[in-house]
Amino acid sequence: MNNAYPTSRLPLxxxxxxxxxxxxxxxxxxxxxxxxxxxxxxxxRLRETVRMAEGLDRKGGLAPDVRQRALxxxxxxxxxxxxxxxxxxxxxxxxxxxxxxxPQTFLMPAENALGHAIEVVAGRExxxxxxxxxxxxxxxxxxxxxxxxxxxxxxxECIIGTGFEAIERExxxxxxxxxxxxxxxxxxxxxxxxxxxxxxxxxEFQQFAATYRALGWGDALGSSGTxxxxxxxxxxxxxxxxxxxxxxxxxxxxxxxxADRIDAIDLPGLSSERRPVIAGGVLILEAAFDALGIQRMAxxxxxxxxxxxxxxxxxxxxxxxxxxxxxxxxxxxxxxxxQASRVVGTALQLFDQVARAxxxxxxxxxxxxxxARLHELGLAIxxxxxxxxxxxxxxxxxIAGFSRQxxxxxxxxVRTHRRGIPKSAFDALPDRLLFNARRTAALLRLAVLVHRAxxxxxxxxxxxxxxxxxxxxTVSRRWLESRSLIRADLEGEPQDMAGLGIALKxxxx
Numbered sequence: 001m002n003n004a005y006p007t008s009r010l011p012l013x014x015x016x017x018x019x020x021x022x023x024x025x026x027x028x029x030x031x032x033x034x035x036x037x038x039x040x041x042x043x044x045r046l047r048e049t050v051r052m053a054e055g056l057d058r059k060g061g062l063a064p065d066v067r068q069r070a071l072x073x074x075x076x077x078x079x080x081x082x083x084x085x086x087x088x089x090x091x092x093x094x095x096x097x098x099x100x101x102x103p104q105t106f107l108m109p110a111e112n113a114l115g116h117a118i119e120v121v122a123g124r125e126x127x128x129x130x131x132x133x134x135x136x137x138x139x140x141x142x143x144x145x146x147x148x149x150x151x152x153x154x155x156x157e158c159i160i161g162t163g164f165e166a167i168e169r170e171x172x173x174x175x176x177x178x179x180x181x182x183x184x185x186x187x188x189x190x191x192x193x194x195x196x197x198x199x200x201x202x203x204e205f206q207q208f209a210a211t212y213r214a215l216g217w218g219d220a221l222g223s224s225g226t227x228x229x230x231x232x233x234x235x236x237x238x239x240x241x242x243x244x245x246x247x248x249x250x251x252x253x254x255x256x257x258x259a260d261r262i263d264a265i266d267l268p269g270l271s272s273e274r275r276p277v278i279a280g281g282v283l284i285l286e287a288a289f290d291a292l293g294i295q296r297m298a299x300x301x302x303x304x305x306x307x308x309x310x311x312x313x314x315x316x317x318x319x320x321x322x323x324x325x326x327x328x329x330x331x332x333x334x335x336x337x338x339q340a341s342r343v344v345g346t347a348l349q350l351f352d353q354v355a356r357a358x359x360x361x362x363x364x365x366x367x368x369x370x371x372a373r374l375h376e377l378g379l380a381i382x383x384x385x386x387x388x389x390x391x392x393x394x395x396x397x398x399i400a401g402f403s404r405q406x407x408x409x410x411x412x413x414v415r416t417h418r419r420g421i422p423k424s425a426f427d428a429l430p431d432r433l434l435f436n437a438r439r440t441a442a443l444l445r446l447a448v449l450v451h452r453a454x455x456x457x458x459x460x461x462x463x464x465x466x467x468x469x470x471x472x473x474t475v476s477r478r479w480l481e482s483r484s485l486i487r488a489d490l491e492g493e494p495q496d497m498a499g500l501g502i503a504l505k506x507x508x509x
Contacts, residue, residue: 146219150224
């Protein structure tokens, strides 16, 4: 399969600054790094405890004071990255934002405060980024498998990988903040309560424990603040030298339960900032050790924020994980690669002619190429309404490297590449993406239409001009007259394209 993308990339130059922002459910982190001789050198770190998960209610609402706390933090982060180009800053929101009933009501002011777009990623994509950060910080021997566990504020990610590749990824709705609230909401601790909670949490890990145990691993690593804090407590209690072990955890738990309330927990090495959520963290880790049979877990110095940085480096070169993910989808669903390549070529030819007039950028070009490759995905399900089937798969699959908004962007293009344009097709997209999504959708429609016959012969040169909402397509009259079906489709296209807010004019020369 030809996986090459005829797209423009923006490679990193020596000395470029990059920034990663991690909007975690407990803490917000920012890491700024400089790209030097092919390596990343950290030049600045910022961290603030925001506890987003603390403000999340059962209906998906966010408490006003927590919302304001988050916006104030992002505003301070924004001052640090004000002078870094937008394509070098990547902000990722995780579990709490995923669970908001109306995420845009938070994301719009959050993006204004930060001064940059914020992506929401699915749990398994979060797991991939966590693993990428840990794998770069602590490289393993070629072929060795390792287990990585990341306990955040709202979710826990478990990954088995080798090298820089995550092989198995799982994300559970268990985090130190959320789990503490769930099982110890009134702040009271007891052995009975702990035992009942441990049974419930262990059951969550049991869903994939057999698969993980069968695959196996050598080293186990824990990332993020909760695992680091537990490792430090184990060391302060002289149970280990900083790792977490199957023997140390029950002793730590017994010491923790000597307090009858969360605010009375007194553990050496535990900060006052971490005290309100440590019970949930220890509970999750004990359940993970029990279900997966972990004996020893070292603590990693890296987490998702470092993974975001390394993912950005990959996106600047030939190792963009999104390209491999699209190729894998094409293979899984048996997409006709030759036809996809023809549509890609024509779509990008049109794109390059109108990009300046429509202010479309390199990211839009990449997304158009990927949508063109995936537009026939739904044919593997059914021919009738295959664009609807394909859009559903694209939006709801775990596709490595893509944020939720990016998958929604791709799905909208796949959904609207043929037939009428439903009014709801772009509802899932944030306002900042609507303009470009509708215009790239128009280009994909035209590219798919002129290649409707799946002919291997090249089509005559197409010419496109754009001016505001107006789009003019110039086609060879001789070629068009010999293809009555395509001609009829093109003649009806202006009416359909009005659903994208675009006035299409056809010229045959």
